[in-house]
Amino acid sequence: MPRRRMSLFWSVVVACASIYVFLAFVFPYAAMWIAGSENALPVPAALIAIFMALTIVGALIHVSTDDDRLREFLDPVVRLLRGWDRSEGYSTRAVARLAVLTAFPLLVGWVVYGAAAPDTRTPSLLRIQHPTMPGRYENLTNPFADVDEATRAQYIEEGTTLYQVNCRPCHGTKADGAGPMARGLRLKPADFQDAGTIGTVVESYAFWRIKEGGRGLPMAASPWDSAMPAWKDELSDEEIWKIVMAEYAIAGREPRKPESHE
Amino acid sequence: MHRLVAIVCLVCVSLLTASLVLAQEADVSSEQGEAIQETVPGTAPGEGEYRSFLGLDSRVIVWVVAQVHLMFAAFVLGVPMFAVIVEIIGVVSKDDRYDHLAHEFTKLLSAAFSTTAALGGLLAFTLFGLYPRFMGYMSGIFHGSMYVYALLFFAEAFSLYLYYYTWERLRNRKALHISLGVLLNVVGTALMFIANSWLTFMMSPKGVDPATGALISFRDAFANPLWQPINVHRLIANVTFGGFVVGAYAAIRFMNAKTDEQRAHYDWMGYIGNFVAILALIPLPFAGYYLGREIYSVSPVMGNNMMGGAFSWTFIIQAILIGMIFVGANYYLWTGMSRIPGSERYTGYIKYLNVILLLCFAVWLTPHNLPLSSEEQLLMGGQYHPVLKYLGLMSAKNAAVNFIILSTFFSFLLYRRANKSERVPVSEQGRTVKIVVSAVGVLCMALLGAYAYSLLALDPTTLDLAPEKSRYFVLPAVLLIVQIGAIGACAVLTFVNRGIVAQAALFGVTILSVVFILGVYGFVVMTEANPFLRNIAVCQVLLVLSSLVFGSAIDVALFRKAQQVGNIAWGRIPIRSQYTLVLLCVSIVLLMGLMGYIRSGLREDWHVYGVIRDTSQWAFTPTMAYMSKVVALCTVIFLGLVTFVFWLSGLQQKESEPDS
Numbered sequence: 001m002p003r004r005r006m007s008l009f010w011s012v013v014v015a016c017a018s019i020y021v022f023l024a025f026v027f028p029y030a031a032m033w034i035a036g037s038e039n040a041l042p043v044p045a046a047l048i049a050i051f052m053a054l055t056i057v058g059a060l061i062h063v064s065t066d067d068d069r070l071r072e073f074l075d076p077v078v079r080l081l082r083g084w085d086r087s088e089g090y091s092t093r094a095v096a097r098l099a100v101l102t103a104f105p106l107l108v109g110w111v112v113y114g115a116a117a118p119d120t121r122t123p124s125l126l127r128i129q130h131p132t133m134p135g136r137y138e139n140l141t142n143p144f145a146d147v148d149e150a151t152r153a154q155y156i157e158e159g160t161t162l163y164q165v166n167c168r169p170c171h172g173t174k175a176d177g178a179g180p181m182a183r184g185l186r187l188k189p190a191d192f193q194d195a196g197t198i199g200t201v202v203e204s205y206a207f208w209r210i211k212e213g214g215r216g217l218p219m220a221a222s223p224w225d226s227a228m229p230a231w232k233d234e235l236s237d238e239e240i241w242k243i244v245m246a247e248y249a250i251a252g253r254e255p256r257k258p259e260s261h262e
Numbered sequence: 263m264h265r266l267v268a269i270v271c272l273v274c275v276s277l278l279t280a281s282l283v284l285a286q287e288a289d290v291s292s293e294q295g296e297a298i299q300e301t302v303p304g305t306a307p308g309e310g311e312y313r314s315f316l317g318l319d320s321r322v323i324v325w326v327v328a329q330v331h332l333m334f335a336a337f338v339l340g341v342p343m344f345a346v347i348v349e350i351i352g353v354v355s356k357d358d359r360y361d362h363l364a365h366e367f368t369k370l371l372s373a374a375f376s377t378t379a380a381l382g383g384l385l386a387f388t389l390f391g392l393y394p395r396f397m398g399y400m401s402g403i404f405h406g407s408m409y410v411y412a413l414l415f416f417a418e419a420f421s422l423y424l425y426y427y428t429w430e431r432l433r434n435r436k437a438l439h440i441s442l443g444v445l446l447n448v449v450g451t452a453l454m455f456i457a458n459s460w461l462t463f464m465m466s467p468k469g470v471d472p473a474t475g476a477l478i479s480f481r482d483a484f485a486n487p488l489w490q491p492i493n494v495h496r497l498i499a500n501v502t503f504g505g506f507v508v509g510a511y512a513a514i515r516f517m518n519a520k521t522d523e524q525r526a527h528y529d530w531m532g533y534i535g536n537f538v539a540i541l542a543l544i545p546l547p548f549a550g551y552y553l554g555r556e557i558y559s560v561s562p563v564m565g566n567n568m569m570g571g572a573f574s575w576t577f578i579i580q581a582i583l584i585g586m587i588f589v590g591a592n593y594y595l596w597t598g599m600s601r602i603p604g605s606e607r608y609t610g611y612i613k614y615l616n617v618i619l620l621l622c623f624a625v626w627l628t629p630h631n632l633p634l635s636s637e638e639q640l641l642m643g644g645q646y647h648p649v650l651k652y653l654g655l656m657s658a659k660n661a662a663v664n665f666i667i668l669s670t671f672f673s674f675l676l677y678r679r680a681n682k683s684e685r686v687p688v689s690e691q692g693r694t695v696k697i698v699v700s701a702v703g704v705l706c707m708a709l710l711g712a713y714a715y716s717l718l719a720l721d722p723t724t725l726d727l728a729p730e731k732s733r734y735f736v737l738p739a740v741l742l743i744v745q746i747g748a749i750g751a752c753a754v755l756t757f758v759n760r761g762i763v764a765q766a767a768l769f770g771v772t773i774l775s776v777v778f779i780l781g782v783y784g785f786v787v788m789t790e791a792n793p794f795l796r797n798i799a800v801c802q803v804l805l806v807l808s809s810l811v812f813g814s815a816i817d818v819a820l821f822r823k824a825q826q827v828g829n830i831a832w833g834r835i836p837i838r839s840q841y842t843l844v845l846l847c848v849s850i851v852l853l854m855g856l857m858g859y860i861r862s863g864l865r866e867d868w869h870v871y872g873v874i875r876d877t878s879q880w881a882f883t884p885t886m887a888y889m890s891k892v893v894a895l896c897t898v899i900f901l902g903l904v905t906f907v908f909w910l911s912g913l914q915q916k917e918s919e920p921d922s
Binding site (some may be wrong): 003035037039043046047050058062078121122135191199201 | 563589593597624633635637641642643646655726792836
């Protein structure tokens, strides 16, 4: 006897559920292995929500491109809602119907409760790593941009010294964000070797960040999360520019060039 | 009657010439500029700068009026473009249905036109009334082009009514009638270009003294850096917009239709509207990329603000809306397969397309920067997920978008061949087919070759890269050359009657290069030779476009004169598909509202970026929630007005119903 195929409705349910299981429980370990991290790397809840929404949209598209398929999909639902034949007595379907119709309001209640009840988790916040820099920094240029090679090398060396003294504890010797103090911070010090940090901003942006630190950030960048100190009282502008040059050199990154016309 | 036509044409042409002369004259010399400055006292804040009435928020008033005006304008400019094209198709194919359709489009136009004009007037009044100092400054610089604009508006009105009302009279002189339509488009485009210069001036002012705002060169102010990118972007977007609005119109008429005949007509009309919209939608991401790049060049701050700063999440909303549009358009095609006899042979592909599209969207929608709880932050060791962060970067997005475009094109190909059976072998077709296919192929090859050459000859120092980085230019150039070879081989295959194989091969090669090779290579380039990333994007665009163009050429040759399994049963389509058309329309209107907001929001607290500051109480950048409410309001107002206007234009038709 040929095996009966699972009905369309249930295969859709199973498919959606397995995608969820994959995202929530399998992927974090796969990512841990890929990234060589010490702990599982969960997919952020916001992203799971996006992916699951897409999955459900995809499933609905799949079942509704064709009239017959749509009917087949809805069939179990319709049969369930329509009820059972009394003469059959209390069949499994009748029990299932009762269970679903009771469970649904309970589910709604639970979701509402979850949304209203006080919660001890920290809220999800969107933090913008590169907010707009204040206008007065926008047109600053590196005063040492046009020096000759030898002077440049010398400035970078001076900058490197300043970097290793002041920044290394957090940003690390190799500017990879893994300094000895980094482990103690929740919002990790920026990894300058990563393509997404100082490589994507112009030099004057880095200058601003060093001078004004975490406190100088606008609200969208959640300044209260950042341990980055403001250096304007400690270091002179010249020293900061040298550090900027050194920081790019150590990390092996190029600053973004202010693009010009023609 | 012909005399009348001739006279009106003359008037239009002379108006055009007059405006050109005026435009020349308006090239004010600098002394005049200064004089204007004195009469329009300055850029320093003072009293009488801002007004409001009834205590309403002046910015929201201008925002809503401008946005609704722009939506109408987009419709009124976009629809004539394809009305004329549809009319030409009607003449060439000798199929009367197309002519009726073009006529019906134009009827909608003339109904929408006066509303557009009225809204334009309202916008001008609210601007001058509520922002007198700023508008004083703007008219000081642009008053010359404002008169030209007003004159051209007459020309637009005349040519529109001429085009519409001479439809029957010029039935036997189609060439003349089509030229009227072309004239209408020329005037409309000129109008839009003028208005564009005002708003791009506000973003990227040129030709004025940045300190005082005094005019130095009108020409520079007019042709400011963002002017061309916006022109291109809007021209294409208007067609998309018009197409989707027409599609929704047809859908609603379909749902209200009483007879099978009407249903068939409106089903077909909806199909054409959707087709036109998608065709224009495909190059739109490229135009957007160009605009975005230019914004970066004008001001890195504005650019950073756009992609990484306060506006970055608006682009996630944009991605969602565009995603809805592409998925919706594909869904519409798929549900439409059921009305095509013979389509059973191809419906099996749909599920794979569905999966590909959704995977691409998953990549496309993954933000680089996510809302995180601090536990998540701690576990991930920072702001970004060590693995998923790659999906948030430009290379991944580009690969996904290109894959989406290719899949959508694939859906179209399936749709086109759904009811074809016996084909006439290409070798037995006339010579013209071969010539056309070869010509298209050679054109594509030339384009790819030229770019490959320019990459190999590119000097890395022009991109601020070290000379040894030129090694990163080789792989993309090689892929372009491979594509040239593939096109050649596919042409040969087509001529020996292996066209289907040729198409599959071309597709395969393109997907491999664009998505899998360049998509991954993009990450390497991003870390090693960042400035070159743009050229990679251009490469991907060229590869995809060549594949679309040449793939279509093969398709035309393959199915020319092919027999049909049966006629498309127009009108026999599930009602879901019609709701999809409505959804597409709502999405594009929302999208337009959103993009309008981003474009002007980027100026933040400047009226004219870097020149005149907005010192009003409404100068703050709105939150996302606030923005969504206003954009939704604009959408509701626009759709409400459009529905009303179309209903009005339908009243007259009721009497002459039988002909529809």
